[in-house]
Amino acid sequence: MQEKVKVSGGTGLTEKEARSGKIFYTEDSLDCAFAWDTGVAINRYLAEFKKGNIIATECRQCNRIMLPPRLFCELCFVPSGDWVYVKDTGIVNTFSICHVNWDASRIKEGEKPHLPAVIEIDGASEGMGIMHRLGEVEPDQIEIGMKVKAVWRPKAERTGSITDIKYFKPL
Amino acid sequence: MRKVAIVGAGLTKFVRRALETPKELSYEAAKTALDSCGLRLEDIDCVAHGTAPDAFDGLHQNGEYMVDGCGGWNKPTMRVYVGGGTGVHAIVHGWHHVASGMFDTCLVVCEEKMSSAMPHAQGFFLTIFDALTERELEPNLLWIFALEMNRYMNRYGYTKEDMALVAVNNKKNGLKHPSSQFKDEVTVEDVLNSEIMAYPVSRLDVSPVSDGGAAVVLAAESVARRITDKPVWIEGVGWSLDTAYWATRDLYYPRYTDTAARMAYEMAGIREPAKQINIAEPYDPFDYKALHHMEGLQLSPRGKTVELLRDGHFARDGNLPMCPSGGLLGVGNPIAAAGTMKVAELFWQLRGEAGERQVPGNPRLGVAQSWGDLMQVSSVVVVGN
Numbered sequence: 001m002q003e004k005v006k007v008s009g010g011t012g013l014t015e016k017e018a019r020s021g022k023i024f025y026t027e028d029s030l031d032c033a034f035a036w037d038t039g040v041a042i043n044r045y046l047a048e049f050k051k052g053n054i055i056a057t058e059c060r061q062c063n064r065i066m067l068p069p070r071l072f073c074e075l076c077f078v079p080s081g082d083w084v085y086v087k088d089t090g091i092v093n094t095f096s097i098c099h100v101n102w103d104a105s106r107i108k109e110g111e112k113p114h115l116p117a118v119i120e121i122d123g124a125s126e127g128m129g130i131m132h133r134l135g136e137v138e139p140d141q142i143e144i145g146m147k148v149k150a151v152w153r154p155k156a157e158r159t160g161s162i163t164d165i166k167y168f169k170p171l
Numbered sequence: 172m173r174k175v176a177i178v179g180a181g182l183t184k185f186v187r188r189a190l191e192t193p194k195e196l197s198y199e200a201a202k203t204a205l206d207s208c209g210l211r212l213e214d215i216d217c218v219a220h221g222t223a224p225d226a227f228d229g230l231h232q233n234g235e236y237m238v239d240g241c242g243g244w245n246k247p248t249m250r251v252y253v254g255g256g257t258g259v260h261a262i263v264h265g266w267h268h269v270a271s272g273m274f275d276t277c278l279v280v281c282e283e284k285m286s287s288a289m290p291h292a293q294g295f296f297l298t299i300f301d302a303l304t305e306r307e308l309e310p311n312l313l314w315i316f317a318l319e320m321n322r323y324m325n326r327y328g329y330t331k332e333d334m335a336l337v338a339v340n341n342k343k344n345g346l347k348h349p350s351s352q353f354k355d356e357v358t359v360e361d362v363l364n365s366e367i368m369a370y371p372v373s374r375l376d377v378s379p380v381s382d383g384g385a386a387v388v389l390a391a392e393s394v395a396r397r398i399t400d401k402p403v404w405i406e407g408v409g410w411s412l413d414t415a416y417w418a419t420r421d422l423y424y425p426r427y428t429d430t431a432a433r434m435a436y437e438m439a440g441i442r443e444p445a446k447q448i449n450i451a452e453p454y455d456p457f458d459y460k461a462l463h464h465m466e467g468l469q470l471s472p473r474g475k476t477v478e479l480l481r482d483g484h485f486a487r488d489g490n491l492p493m494c495p496s497g498g499l500l501g502v503g504n505p506i507a508a509a510g511t512m513k514v515a516e517l518f519w520q521l522r523g524e525a526g527e528r529q530v531p532g533n534p535r536l537g538v539a540q541s542w543g544d545l546m547q548v549s550s551v552v553v554v555g556n
Contacts, residue, residue, distance in 0.1 A: 010383050103294035
């Protein structure tokens with residue numbers, strides 16, 4: 001059978017070649033700074049974190065208790081109704097044991113792996129999960145379906161951030 | 172809507188680090204695609220262009236920079252960008268230009284150069300997460316794929332070994348692809364023993380970081396028949412974006428792929444995709460993702476996909492060959508270009524021009540799909556000869 005696949009270009013360089021001085025390159029570093037306004041719904045969400053609460057909004061039309069709270073229900077496309085406090089407990093929907101930091105560098109020898117999870121929060125509608133971290137648990141003990149509870153930072157240390165919850169630990 | 176054909180295709184080699192600039196990679200792919208069907212730039216009416224995050228190149232408004240490499244000079248040129256979904260989405264985008272009757276020919280060019288970003292392009296993915304509710308947790312993109320993979324495996328009782336079979340299959344197919352950045356076959360043991368990055372994701376479960384370009388030429392029916400006696404028709408297109416609240420959908424099933432695929436099949440008049448489709452090129456940046464997408468594409472019953480895989484159903488000589496190109500796992504993953512490479516593969520396969528990779532039995536219908544953004548977009552193209 002006749003091959004007609006056309007390939008041209010894509011000249012591979014090894015890291016050594018790229019750094020040898022035979023190939024010229026320029027370097028730049030972009031320093032971008034932002035200040036994000038929290039918006040209507042997340043402002044209250046974060047303010048409640050500072051008080052040690054998790055708050056959701058309810059859709060008037062489909063009655064979903066939505067977490068994170070939102071100004072509008074994206075399914076019904078109507079304004080959200082009441083604010084509703086939910087619990088700070090939930091179940092692990094899924095998790096990972098991660099040896100890679102955000103910038104793709106590896107965790108250092110002896111450091112504990114990151115334990116990200118999707119946690120379905122009790123009191124929110126079924127399937128309403130948030131991403132957070134797990135803690136006070138051996139990685140090999142984590143299971144999907146496990147009940148967990150938020151571990152809050154001491155009141156004085158809270159800043160109105162998702163990290164006011166340090167992590168979720170097994171109940 | 173007018174009938175639209177693919178009449179030419181071209182690729183660069185996919186490499187970890189390319190000497191060429193993004194613009195040069197685009198030129199190489201675009202020029203090769205034009206040459207493959209004997210067209211010149213002046214024969215092209217418009218350009219559909221795709222490249223993923225500007226941040227990779229550190230170049231804002233990357234589309235404008237790329238225009239010359241894409242052959243877009245003084246032509247109606249539009250860029251689309253839906254993350255990893257871009258490569259197939261650009262075909263959908265180009266199809267609109269020609270199907271609408273506005274243009275007779277369209278050059279679709281996708282490119283990615285990931286190696287410029289230091290120390291690693293992965294770092295930029297931090298900025299796709301919600302700034303207020305997620306970014307402070309310092310997530311890595313691998314996190315969410317690991318979360319999805321774990322949920323998917325847990326739901327159906329699939330194992331890491333099952334997923335590794337996909338990496339083995341695709342990497343083996345890719346060895347026969349002239350653009351591939353790999354030279355060695357891998358075994359299930361190699362995959363299972365590779366570095367654990369974010370359990371359940373190990374290093375060989377993941378496609379590599381790549382630089383590369385891919386391009387195809389689209390033409391309206393009357394023009395296509397003058398250019399080639401073997402046009403490959405775009406029979407159906409579909410695309411869909413799911414909510415950005417990714418943690419609130421159950422990750423075991425790609426609803427966005429389901430929606431996009433049904434749209435494309437309806438347009439193509441396909442009622443039983445699992446029986447009618449002869450070749451599938453699902454998006455496979457991770458091994459589990461190929462199977463996850465096969466289910467979303469209605470090409471495999473949910474929860475039965477590993478069984479079919481183990482039975483050889485998805486092998487090159489099976490009933491429904493999956494990723495005969497080698498896919499992202501076997502050829503490489505220059506993000507936007509990778510999806511277009513899949514469409515180029517179907518073009519060659521349906522013309523019987525895929526050489527060593529040729530799927531036997533004169534395949535008639537193929538489907539390509541790409542996926543991206545915050546695990547929420549799918550673009551699907553159905554092609555036939």
